[in-house]
Amino acid sequence: MPQRKEPIAIIGSACNFPGNATTPSKLWKLLKEPYDLSRPVPQNRFDADVWHHKDNAHHGTSNVTKSYFLEADPAAFDATFNIPPNECEAIDPQQRMLLETVYESLCAAGVTMESLRGSSTACYVGLMCDDWAGMLAKDWDCLPQYAATGISRAIMANRISYFFDWHGPSMTIDTACSSSLVAVHEAVQVLRSGDCNVAVACGANLILTPGMYIAESKLKMLSPDGKSRMWDQGANGYARGEGLAAVVLKTLSQAIKDGDRIECVIRETATAFNQDGRTTGITMPSNLAQTALIRETYKKAGLDPLDPNHQPQFFHAHGTGTPAGDPQEAEAISRAFFNDYQTAEKKLWLGL
Structure with a gap:
């Protein structure tokens, strides 16, 4: 039997999911009292009717009618994080909303920004989709000044480290559906290595364009009616949805030493995560x-x-x-x- 490594404590968490599940407690209530949250694509995203066709193989269209969306408008400008308006107009809304979610996770952990400033705190972001990049690329003549950093996947994690002044590892991870899980895994590993005392793992997904609908409909990956019928005879694809989440991690011994409130313990992650x-x-x-x-x-x-x-x-x-x-x-x-x-x-x- 291999030697077991030190468990990792989650000392703070935050989230933003459909159904106004903007805190872990609200998410738990939603899980205990579930109801149908699927709805048509909001008009502030794109006109879904233009891109819809009942035949999933029809050129340039999708047969999906419903998905799961946040109540918040991702385009809303928030000056809380001192991002100048001319820069904010260029950056992926996922960057801004992740900043907010990470800040809320630190608050939940009882960790002040000042206490981590200049530290080796690590940041790992799981990200599969970046619709914003496709939106800006539609018109090269009108490309905003800060488009290069606004659409960069690397900046998704780097902006968090930059704002909070963290000096530890900072990277964005794309392993498709498992991106956020692998982000947690990497955070666990860096804590066990002793290179960092605190690590933050987070993930985001916003639906801003019809591109992924069209691409995945071609492969029959998506449920036309927005219902994921797991292991059901009528299974016809998965349902797309939006969401953000973040967790603050320490080794269990460090969390106990610091007197942190421990939400749960990670005994092991997919240390041998593999490929098919x-x-x-x-x-x-x-x-x-x-x-x-x-x-x-x-x-x-x-x-x-x-x-x-x-x-x-x-x-x-x-x-x-x-x-x-x-x-x-x-x-x-x-x-x-x-x-x-x-x-x-x-x-x-x-x-x-």
């Missing part, structure tokens, strides 16, 4: 790779996924809601936790 390798297609997952990932992560945490006493109370699945992804993930989870000896008496609660 060669499958039947570049977007086709491998249940063997997923099984290996779950088993290796449990092993590094000093746990045995086949031991009922070590199994989770709830397993948070990826839940693509697609005919291609769902069977692979179901097989992977079954193999990881039950091997080939699953019976009706052996149960594992899971969800999306």
Whole structure:
């Protein structure tokens, strides 16, 4: 059994999700009392009717009618972070909203800006989409002065470190659906290395253009009616949504020493996070790779996924809601936790 590494404490968190879930407590209430939050694309994003066609293969269109959107207007200018108006007009709204979310996570942690200023605090941002870059590229003649920094993926993390005056690692990570999870993983690793005492991991997704709808509709990835039917016979794709979240991390020993309020503890992340390798297609997952990932992560945490006493109370699945992804993930989870000896008496609660 490998030597277990020090657990990591989450000492503060913040979020902004549809349904006015602007705090973790509001998000928890929404999870306990869920209701349908899907709605048509707001007019302040783009005119969805222009880009809609019931046939997903129709050129330059999408067959999606609903998604999940924040109540806040991403284009709203906020002078809180001392960004000049001529620069603010050029930067991706995700940069501005991440600044706000990270600040709220620090407040939740009881950590002042002054206490971290000039420190080696690390910042990792998970980011899959950057619609803003496509919007600015539509008219090169009208490109704003600060477009270069406004659309840079690297600046997504760097702006946070710049504003708070943090001197630790600062990077934006794109591993598609797992981007924010990998951001947390990197934060965990840098804390365990001893290079930083505090790390912030965050992620963002805003829907500003029809581009991703059109591209993913071509591959039949998206549910036309905006419903993710995970592991359901009627699964027809995933539903797109907006959101931002941030967590403040320390090693458990450091958090206890500092008297921090500990929200939860991370025993291990996907230290052996892997790639599927060669499958039947570049977007086709491998249940063997997923099984290996779950088993290796449990092993590094000093746990045995086949031991009922070590199994989770709830397993948070990826839940693509697609005919291609769902069977692979179901097989992977079954193999990881039950091997080939699953019976009706052996149960594992899971969800999306």
